[in-house]
Amino acid sequence: MSRFKRILVVLGTAVTVIALAVGTLFTWLWTDADVSTVGDAPFDNELAIPPLAPSRLDGDGTRVFDLRMRSGHTEFEPGRRTPTWGFNGSYLGPTLRAQRGEKVRVRIHNGLDEASSVHWHGMHLPARMDGGPHQPIAPGATWTPHWTVDQPAATLWYHPHPHGATERHVRRGLAGLFLLDDERSARLDLPQRYGVDDLPVIVQDVRFDGARLDGDRGLMQNVGFLGDRTMVNGTLRPYAEVGDELIRLRLLNASTSRTYSFGFPDDRAFSLIATDGGLLERPAALERVQLSPGERAEIVVPMRAGERVMLRSFPQDNYGSAWQRRFSGGDDSFDVLELRAALRLRPSAEVPQVLGVLETPDGSDAVRGRHFDLKRSGINGRPMDMGRVDETVTRGTTEVWTVRNGNGMPHNFHVHDVQFRVLEVNGRTPPPALRGPKDTVFLPHGTVMKLALRFTGPADPDTPYMYHCHLLYHEDEGMMGQFVVVEKGRTAGNGRAATGSGHAHDH
Structure with a gap:
C-alpha cells in the first residue's frame, strides 16, 4: 500500500509539473502573441513612389507595357542586401495606368528560375488573359495578354497566381498597382496628382531573419504568415511630405495574410471615396477602414499646416474569438506611414458630394x-x-x-x-x-x-x-x-x- 501511495504521489507530482509547464508555456505564448510597433522608432525613410510604367501606342492604338519578372537584392536597411523578386526592378513593380475604352497589351517576360504568372486583380477581361493558375509563364518565356479596358476608374493591382505557390511569390515582392481612369473621374475635383496629393500606399507586413525575408508561420497562426513590422511601397518606417489640405491615399493591402484597420491616432474623420472597383456614389465619413488581403480603399485625409500624423492600423474586435484575435493578428497595432504637412498648404477643393455611378447589379434581376x-x-x-x-x-x-x-x-x-x-x-x-x-x-x-x-x-x-x-x-x-x-x-x-x-x- 505504501508503494502504491508513493506511485500516486510521483504521478501526481508529474501531472502537476506538466500542467504548470503547459500553463506557463501557454501564458508565455499568449502574452507574446500580439505585436505592436506603435512609437517604436522614428519614421526616417522617405516614402518611395512606384514609378509610372512607360508605355507606347501601337499602330492600332493599343497601349503596350513591358514587365519583366526578375530576382535581385534590395537594401531595405542601409548595408543589408535582402534577396527579393520584382517587376522591372528588385522589389515590387511600376504602376500601370490606362483609360477606360483603351486597348492594352502587356508583354511579360519571366526572368526567374521557376514558373510564375501575373493576375490582374480586379480587372474585367477574358479568362485566357486573367493570369490565374491556368496561364503559367515558364522560366525564360514571354506571355502577352491583351484586352480592352471596360470598367470604371479604379485602383487595381497585379500579382502572381501560380497554383500552390502564390503566397511565396507575392511575399518575395512580385506586386504592383494598375490604375484605371475614365472621363467621369477626371472631371471630379479630387486630388489627382500622382505622388503629390494622390499617393499609392502598398502595405505589406514583413519579418527579417538576418538579411532574409522570413516567411515562416508562427505557432498557432492558422491564417498564414504574419510579420512583425510593415512596409509601404517597399519602404520601412516611411514618411511622406505633403503640401495640400487634402491628401488622397490609395490603400492596397498587399500582405499575404494580415488584415488591417486603418485610421489615425486622433480619430480624425476621413472621406472614403472608392473601394476595390471604383468610386462610391457618395463619400462616406469614416474613422477606420478595414482591409483584408487584396482589398483596396481610396480615402481623402484632411491635413493641418505643420502637423505630423501617423497612419496606423488598430486592433480589431470583429475577428471572432479572443483566441483568433490574439493568434491571427486581430490584437496587433502598427504605425504604417507618417504624413508630414508643410508649414503652408495649398488649398484643396471640398470632396464632391456626388462621385460615381454604381455599375454593379442590385440583385433584382x-x-x-x-x-x-x-x-x-x-x-x-x-x-x-x-x-x-x-x-x-x-x-x-x-x-x-x-x-x-x-x-x-x-x-x-x-x-x-x-x-x-x-x-x-x-x-x-x-x-x-x-x-x-x-x-x-x-x-x-x-x-x-x-x-x-x-x-x-x-x-x-x-x-x-x-x-x-x-x-x-x-x-x-x-x-x-x-x-x-x-x-x-x-x-x-x-x-x-x-x-x-x-x-x-x-x-
Whole structure:
C-alpha cells in the first residue's frame, strides 16, 4: 500500500509539473502573441513612389507595357542586401495606368528560375488573359495578354497566381498597382496628382531573419504568415511630405495574410471615396477602414499646416474569438506611414458630394443563387482541383452568391473578372465601407454575406476563372474553386466536368 501511495504521489507530482509547464508555456505564448510597433522608432525613410510604367501606342492604338519578372537584392536597411523578386526592378513593380475604352497589351517576360504568372486583380477581361493558375509563364518565356479596358476608374493591382505557390511569390515582392481612369473621374475635383496629393500606399507586413525575408508561420497562426513590422511601397518606417489640405491615399493591402484597420491616432474623420472597383456614389465619413488581403480603399485625409500624423492600423474586435484575435493578428497595432504637412498648404477643393455611378447589379434581376461555405480544407467541402469546373454561369446573367464562414477563423473571398455588390451582411444592410464595387470581402468567423454578380463575358467554356480565399496560405492549401462563363444552354468544355456545387438554387 505504501508503494502504491508513493506511485500516486510521483504521478501526481508529474501531472502537476506538466500542467504548470503547459500553463506557463501557454501564458508565455499568449502574452507574446500580439505585436505592436506603435512609437517604436522614428519614421526616417522617405516614402518611395512606384514609378509610372512607360508605355507606347501601337499602330492600332493599343497601349503596350513591358514587365519583366526578375530576382535581385534590395537594401531595405542601409548595408543589408535582402534577396527579393520584382517587376522591372528588385522589389515590387511600376504602376500601370490606362483609360477606360483603351486597348492594352502587356508583354511579360519571366526572368526567374521557376514558373510564375501575373493576375490582374480586379480587372474585367477574358479568362485566357486573367493570369490565374491556368496561364503559367515558364522560366525564360514571354506571355502577352491583351484586352480592352471596360470598367470604371479604379485602383487595381497585379500579382502572381501560380497554383500552390502564390503566397511565396507575392511575399518575395512580385506586386504592383494598375490604375484605371475614365472621363467621369477626371472631371471630379479630387486630388489627382500622382505622388503629390494622390499617393499609392502598398502595405505589406514583413519579418527579417538576418538579411532574409522570413516567411515562416508562427505557432498557432492558422491564417498564414504574419510579420512583425510593415512596409509601404517597399519602404520601412516611411514618411511622406505633403503640401495640400487634402491628401488622397490609395490603400492596397498587399500582405499575404494580415488584415488591417486603418485610421489615425486622433480619430480624425476621413472621406472614403472608392473601394476595390471604383468610386462610391457618395463619400462616406469614416474613422477606420478595414482591409483584408487584396482589398483596396481610396480615402481623402484632411491635413493641418505643420502637423505630423501617423497612419496606423488598430486592433480589431470583429475577428471572432479572443483566441483568433490574439493568434491571427486581430490584437496587433502598427504605425504604417507618417504624413508630414508643410508649414503652408495649398488649398484643396471640398470632396464632391456626388462621385460615381454604381455599375454593379442590385440583385433584382438575379436568375440564380449559389452558396459557398468557406473552410480551410476547401470551399463547399472540396479542395481545389485544376481539372474540375465547380460552377458554370451563363453570360449576361446576374446571380446572388451567399458566402458563409463558420470555420472558426478569419477568411476572405475574392472572385476573378467581376466587381460585385454586397447586398447583406448577416441579414443587414452593409456598412458604408462595403457599399461600393467590390471584388474581395473579409468574412470573420460567423459572417454570412450575400453578393450580387453579373457575368458579362466573353463566354469561354474551356478556360475557368477562380474564386478563392485571398489569405494566400489558405489559397495555396486548396481553398479555391473554378467557374466558367458560357452562352445560354452550353456547358463547360475541353473535357472538364462541370460538377456544380450541390448548393445552387433558383433565385
